[in-house]
Amino acid sequence: GRAQSATNISVGYIADFPNASVLAIADNQKLWEAEGLTADAKVFTNGPIQIQAMGAGSLDFGTIGPGALWLPASGRAKVISVNDIGFSDRVIAQPDIASIDQLKGKKVGVPQGTSGDMILRLALEKAGMTVNDIDMVPMDPSTVVAAFASRQIEAAGIWYPLITVIKKQVPEMKELAANADFYPDTSFINTLVARNEVVDQDPEKVKKFLSVMKKAIDWRAANLDESIELTTAYLNAPKEAVENVARSRKLLTSQELETFTKDGTVESWLDQFNKMFVEFGQLKEAMPPKEFYTADLFLSA
Amino acid sequence: MNPKISFKDVSRTFDVAGRPIFKALDRFSLDIEDGEFITVVGPSGCGKSTAMNIAAGLLQPSSGQVVVDGVEVKGPGPERGVIFQQYALFPWLTVRENVEFGLRLQNIPKQKRREIADHFIDLVGLKDFAHALPKMLSGGMKQRCAIARAYAVNPKILLMDEPFGALDALTRVQLQDQLLQTWSKERRTVMFITHDVDEAVYLANRVVVMAARPGRLDRIIDVGLPYPRTEEIRLSPEFATLRNEVWRAVYHPAAAA
Amino acid sequence: MNPKISFKDVSRTFDVAGRPIFKALDRFSLDIEDGEFITVVGPSGCGKSTAMNIAAGLLQPSSGQVVVDGVEVKGPGPERGVIFQQYALFPWLTVRENVEFGLRLQNIPKQKRREIADHFIDLVGLKDFAHALPKMLSGGMKQRCAIARAYAVNPKILLMDEPFGALDALTRVQLQDQLLQTWSKERRTVMFITHDVDEAVYLANRVVVMAARPGRLDRIIDVGLPYPRTEEIRLSPEFATLRNEVWRAVYHPAAAA
Amino acid sequence: MIGLNIVALVFGLGFWQLVTSLGVVGLPTPVQVFNQAIASISSGLLVSDALASLARVLTGFILGIAVAVPVGFLMGWYPTARGLIEPYIQFFRTIPPLAIIPLAIVTMGIGEVPKIFVIFLAAFLTSVVATFQGVISVDRTLINAARVLGARDATIFRRVVIPASTPFIMVGVRIGLGSSWATVVAAELIAAQSGLGFRMQQGQLYYDLPVIFVSLITIGILGLIMDRIVIAADRRLTAWQEKA
Amino acid sequence: MIGLNIVALVFGLGFWQLVTSLGVVGLPTPVQVFNQAIASISSGLLVSDALASLARVLTGFILGIAVAVPVGFLMGWYPTARGLIEPYIQFFRTIPPLAIIPLAIVTMGIGEVPKIFVIFLAAFLTSVVATFQGVISVDRTLINAARVLGARDATIFRRVVIPASTPFIMVGVRIGLGSSWATVVAAELIAAQSGLGFRMQQGQLYYDLPVIFVSLITIGILGLIMDRIVIAADRRLTAWQEKA
């Protein structure tokens, strides 16, 4: 039976390990009940649609990847917590290309505005190049797989588990850059976000939600194998793919996140992204992280 | 007494791109009395159907007007029954449903509707084809179905465009006599187009002869023969004289005005 | 000499769901000699059009066969010209284009095609309407256009289904005489359906009388009158006798076999 | 006909098997897809997805047709209505459903309503054009015949225009049906929790081709079945036509 | 008619202005969009995008129609062809263009070919249904009339079936035109460097609503203009019809 005082919340997520695991754990460990919450979890295919749904008042909380961070940075939602850090993004190339330098003038496929796009730009920057030096071909993720596997493009900014699929077709492919190359300065963080109105009008609700999430994050860090099991069942997804992703990520504890929040690391990550968004042209000007990351709520939850 | 139908200087032109304006009907004037039977004859393309369609309210005159019962015709109405030269059956309805179409619109109850429809279907000899779709009918049968459909709504005025054109001689004579009978019994006003001079004389109070290029009224011939018309009358010398008169009128028209 | 067209025990049934099989044509046999002019009369719905469509190759017989020039008919061909009861003009072509349609298929050069088409358009009195679309024509004009179209391809066999049904009396007589003229001059074989007993006798070598329910051959009446047929012949007592004979044959048929 | 359909099917499967076993493209083989289908069926997911999508498509599609027929009539019959409505119809027909989604979310939230709306729109926009063309192609003689028997516009619409333009409406219905199914994938971007389009997108997340193919083929088969039903209805409704 | 169109337009703009100025939905106002349009025009981007998309749509659309008409004829005329082809057509009609794209890339690369192919497919699949229905709806009497004049199948197709089914083909053409434009956005997912659909996706990426709207409206307007051209052609081609 539902507790008398239960508060209903709606939570959006993307059906992959980093975004769904916290919800799977919260369900399995009955963490919602403990906080008197009843969560209605809704699956989405990407972050921006969750933010749109928030704009329409249909969603309270969501989980988004780094590519969608410009939405909170332009005031459309609030970041309430970091979830984890991804290490699945790569710049990959056909077997005959050995370094970023050799990408000059080559066709590089990239899903624009995603973490794949970011890692490509970071890698180019590191090699002293920009996107103008390559023939950047914007395409959506599954198209990148098809195009790379059939050797229509020479390189791509893309991520696991899609790279697993590509590897089956092109076993000799090269990985020219990975998230680890830029960590910790640039961390491809997954974040939890909340609708602006919820943060403004019902901070208690946010705190309750955050305290559930913190517990789930800790449980996940401590019980990775079980978390993978739970998430696989929760998503009906192929176990292998979930596992590969799960093991590639850096799973922080709430303790660590609190520390990073206090010492300004989180804000510097967000700031790092803000700069990128402005550079890419996605934002004309970004709000300072202080205004869209609710550090106080996170710490007090 | 006012005429039932009055054509007042009705003209109709057709404007076909790239050619001079074509006068299908030129200042056509005609009064048809209540209860009168008028037949219209004239060479092919002289504007007979055009005149009738204007009276039916299906075609706008370019100038002039048609007045029915003192009111200018603005559109069609069920008091003016029309039989079209090209039948115009509803191909998705059976013979009976076609005949019942007009009755439905008058909200006649099902039972009654059925009765009336069956009566007229029988009258035109389509009893065994009540359930047939138009595509299963022969040319003459289609025409008979159209006749039954027009009769069924019992209009005070009947505008008939070569209604018996596709019928064999016997059926034709039967339907002619049938038409004359109900006409006299129920005091209908009939405007009947035909290209059969015999038929024109046999049926009419007056035969209206039209001429072509431009389509116009040429002459009106009074048929002084008594009703009911019989086979005897058809064989009489008076009939022969009238027939010749109409024939001559049609084929040696006066010069255009 | 072999007959030009030979109907051999031709039957045709129509299977309309939910009703007993309908015999539109029942064991119809008829030999038409080369150069013969046959007219076909009979009550509406007796299978005249059905028989003709089978000869044209447009309808499959349920049993039996039609043999033309010693070869079984399997489909239509330009050597058998057809005039349909419902005209069947191509609505997107002008009168001239309709008439030229068959000529194009024979790869006749443009100039020549034009000449032939204009000749026949003139023949049926549509000279001024060569550029008109079918929708701009009156009923009789449409029929005349269909006639011109069939004549233009100069077929050795003409299958004509009530071709003059919608024409006024004068045009009709003109076209009858015209038809007889080219028929005798160019030795055509003609099968001509009509519901006009006068017309049937006036044109034919032999009049084929059909009966209905089931549609079948009832009787063949030899018309012993000489060609060319004239107004005089039409008014002769022999003509009147034949006419009465045909009339009686049509309307008092022998009982079904 | 069914025999030929099966020939076509077998041929198609053979071709697919050939292409994939040669390894020319990175596609799953028919056997892999079949196995995935079995797995999806036994887990019950395929059935629940199919039902979810079917419910959306049916609702959106039927609503779309039901609105398209009278609107098409209005446009065909009253030039004023045509002048006012047509630009919008033409305009929205060129806009991809993907572009409508943000608007649908903003105005209708993320429940079933916006999903059905997107499908409705697809079905409506295609059918309305066909109905309109049907209405203006109705033989004028038949309309005149009805008018002289005393029929008013409403009656003429119901008893003459609709039956006479059934062949056109059927074109709209069939194309609309295809569009509805093709749109269900886009519609299920809107926070669907199940459905064939949703499952396909999930498959795309992992590039799980067998899952994608099972969804696509199920959509294809359901579409095909519904199309057969429409054709059967069409055959009954237009039995009066003299067909070539 | 044009007058009414303008009334409709003004009304629509007014409504849009009203809704946005009330701030009920997060949409840009007409003025904002207009300013963006001016900016895009003066930067030359709008014109080059429009030309790029137009070229793709025109090519794909014309090819689609050109193939659909004979295929529709084959299907309507020869039951064997129909039995073999129809299941595929029905099947592919239900599959969203987005799902075709990876396949198109594998087989056709990332140049213009796959983009045009996707548009071609959209136009073809809708038109073929309409043509097919047109072919089977042709009055049998007209076909008979041609046959007795000596016409063979090829001639009947060209000189009778096509003109007689123009009203149907036009439905296909108009719907196909809409689909082509609606598909251009999906097609330009395939590694496009310019084009209205490409620009729209850029806009979506940056949530730049004015840019999205300018693209959408340009697509709508170009679609509308092409539709008017089709209608004008239709009017010429079917002037022989007695219209209601």
Ligand SMILES: Nc1ncnc2c1ncn2[C@@H]1O[C@H](COP(=O)(O)OP(=O)(O)OP(=O)(O)O)[C@@H](O)[C@H]1O
């Ligand atoms: N829609 C139209 N466009 C152009 N001309 C037309 C149109 N309708 C009729 N006409 C012309 O008007 C004239 C009269 O046509 P109408 O149908 O009234 O003739 P009719 O006397 O009924 O002839 P018929 O006895 O052959 O039926 C014809 O010459 C015809 O060509």
Ligand SMILES: Nc1ncnc2c1ncn2[C@@H]1O[C@H](COP(=O)(O)OP(=O)(O)OP(=O)(O)O)[C@@H](O)[C@H]1O
């Ligand atoms: N497609 C069909 N389905 C069912 N019955 C048909 C079909 N075509 C013709 N019939 C029937 O066959 C019979 C003969 O028709 P046909 O057209 O040959 O008559 P007809 O002698 O030409 O008559 P008319 O002089 O009226 O033209 C009719 O009773 C008709 O109902």
Ligand SMILES: [Mg+2]
């Ligand atoms: Mg007339």
Ligand SMILES: [Mg+2]
């Ligand atoms: Mg007949």
